[in-house]
Amino acid sequence: MARDSLQRPERPGEPERPERPERPEGPERPDQELPSTTAPSASTAPSASTASTAPKAPAAPTALDPRRIGHLLDAVVALGADLDPRAVLQHIVDAATGLIGARYGALGVMGESGDFVDLITVGMDGSERCAGMGLPQRHGLLGSLVADRRPLRVADILADPRSVGFPDGHPVMTTLLGVPLMVRGTVYGHLYLADRRDGTPFTEDDEALLTAVAGAASISVENARLYQSLKHAAEHFQRRMLPTLPDLGLLEAEAHYQPASELPRLGGDWYDAFVLPDGATCVAIGDVTGHDVEAAPLMAQIRNMLRALAYDHGGPPALIVSKLDRALTMFAEPPTATLILGRVEQGDTSAGGDSAWTFRWSNAGHPPPLLVGADGGTRYLAPVQHGIPVGVDPSVPRFSHEHPLAPGDTVLLFTDGLVERRGQDIDTGLRALADDASRLATAPLKDLCGELVAGRGQVFDDDVAVLALRVPGPPGG
Numbered sequence: 001m002a003r004d005s006l007q008r009p010e011r012p013g014e015p016e017r018p019e020r021p022e023r024p025e026g027p028e029r030p031d032q033e034l035p036s037t038t039a040p041s042a043s044t045a046p047s048a049s050t051a052s053t054a055p056k057a058p059a060a061p062t063a064l065d066p067r068r069i070g071h072l073l074d075a076v077v078a079l080g081a082d083l084d085p086r087a088v089l090q091h092i093v094d095a096a097t098g099l100i101g102a103r104y105g106a107l108g109v110m111g112e113s114g115d116f117v118d119l120i121t122v123g124m125d126g127s128e129r130c131a132g133m134g135l136p137q138r139h140g141l142l143g144s145l146v147a148d149r150r151p152l153r154v155a156d157i158l159a160d161p162r163s164v165g166f167p168d169g170h171p172v173m174t175t176l177l178g179v180p181l182m183v184r185g186t187v188y189g190h191l192y193l194a195d196r197r198d199g200t201p202f203t204e205d206d207e208a209l210l211t212a213v214a215g216a217a218s219i220s221v222e223n224a225r226l227y228q229s230l231k232h233a234a235e236h237f238q239r240r241m242l243p244t245l246p247d248l249g250l251l252e253a254e255a256h257y258q259p260a261s262e263l264p265r266l267g268g269d270w271y272d273a274f275v276l277p278d279g280a281t282c283v284a285i286g287d288v289t290g291h292d293v294e295a296a297p298l299m300a301q302i303r304n305m306l307r308a309l310a311y312d313h314g315g316p317p318a319l320i321v322s323k324l325d326r327a328l329t330m331f332a333e334p335p336t337a338t339l340i341l342g343r344v345e346q347g348d349t350s351a352g353g354d355s356a357w358t359f360r361w362s363n364a365g366h367p368p369p370l371l372v373g374a375d376g377g378t379r380y381l382a383p384v385q386h387g388i389p390v391g392v393d394p395s396v397p398r399f400s401h402e403h404p405l406a407p408g409d410t411v412l413l414f415t416d417g418l419v420e421r422r423g424q425d426i427d428t429g430l431r432a433l434a435d436d437a438s439r440l441a442t443a444p445l446k447d448l449c450g451e452l453v454a455g456r457g458q459v460f461d462d463d464v465a466v467l468a469l470r471v472p473g474p475p476g477g
Contacts, residue, residue: 089107093121097193101197107191109181146180152179153202156175175201178210179192179211188225238257243272252470253469255273255466258417271466286299309327318399325398343361376439406471410468410470
């Protein structure tokens with residue numbers, strides 16, 4: 001409300017009242033109906049140049065109207081609702097339009113470049129019509145909101161010298177009330193209303209209320225922008241800690257990483273692949289317990305320790321994982337992680353045979369590898385004997401396993417974020433993954449990894465790492 005609406009008469013014995021003295025006397029009920037829609041004369045309507053001194057509309061709803069209070073509460077509650085940023089802004093525009101009793105309302109959002117990137121409307125005939133009219137431009141009356149950085153009230157839009165008219169298909173509007181969206185000197189857009197439903201011009205009270213609602217909208221836009229910036233920084237940091245796959249000779253390889261949908265977007269998932277001194281290819285995938293800032297550096301430490309042990313000491317996968325388990329005891333509180341360490345090697349092909357490749361691996365409490373045949377057949381490599389996560393008890397024995405690979409076979413390693421969903425059994429996710437992989441058995445590995453991740457949905461409760469390796473197909477295939 002404007003400041004004069006809070007002033008009280010100082011006559012002795014007279015009860016204090018919240019309404020302004022110049023409003024007409026008469027009973028005012030909380031459920032009072034809106035006044036007549038009879039428009040004021042041109043001599044009493046406020047103009048853009050005299051908005052601050054224009055006469056007050058004599059019959060505006062009071063601030064105590066429960067309907068108006070409800071709309072104001074809607075705008076406040078929307079800020080704390082579990083909604084996407086655009087849905088929050090839509091609630092705010094709806095609330096502002098209902099609060100002031102306007103026929104039309106809109107909120108324009110500016111991008112970091114200064115151009116408008118979104119427009120959220122109320123009172124239009126549909127999203128298709130709005131889209132056809134395009135986004136606001138930084139000229140005309142709406143441009144002045146951004147340039148002048150102060151509220152604007154206009155009694156006759158087309159008569160205002162700053163007006164540039166309406167785009168094709170736009171409803172013709174008469175009066176305008178707009179305020180910039182601004183936080184700490186940064187303009188994020190504007191919020192504006194047109195044409196009160198009761199036919200009266202917009203008032204100072206309306207301007208004060210819309211300014212308050214715009215403040216809430218401004219904070220929402222700024223928070224959304226800061227949130228996206230933080231998500232981008234966290235994802236960039238995580239990806240920088242993952243390796244770029246090297247040339248693995250005859251083997252094809254592809255990896256894909258997808259961060260969790262919500263902050264902190266830092267997790268402990270990782271993958272690795274490199275050529276060992278004996279010519280075999282070492283592959284690894286793992287998931288450090290935890291999803292916070294601490295998990296990411298621990299992931300990098302464990303990945304580098306495992307790489308060093310595999311490259312410098314060699315040996316069967318189970319032996320290397322056991323050495324990692326013992327090495328983790330150097331930490332005061334050893335981190336825990338699930339992982340698979342494997343090696344893909346080519347046998348002696350001089351005698352011929354159907355399979356010249358072998359996959360050997362050790363599993364430390366991780367989801368099993370998925371073997372995808374060139375014919376579309378799938379099989380999870382899940383022997384009865386498998387190990388517990390590393391960092392729990394280094395005295396527990398580790399096991400190595402092996403499986404022959406036919407020409408064109410693909411070995412798919414993945415973290416649990418690919419198959420786990422809230423409220424869903426993990427076996428359901430494993431079956432769905434096998435079905436999807438079967439359909440993509442001969443697709444390029446980049447497409448295979450990308451579609452497997454995309455097929456899990458657009459919201460990820462956990463980060464996801466996928467590593468796929470494919471042995472050469474049959475000669476001439």
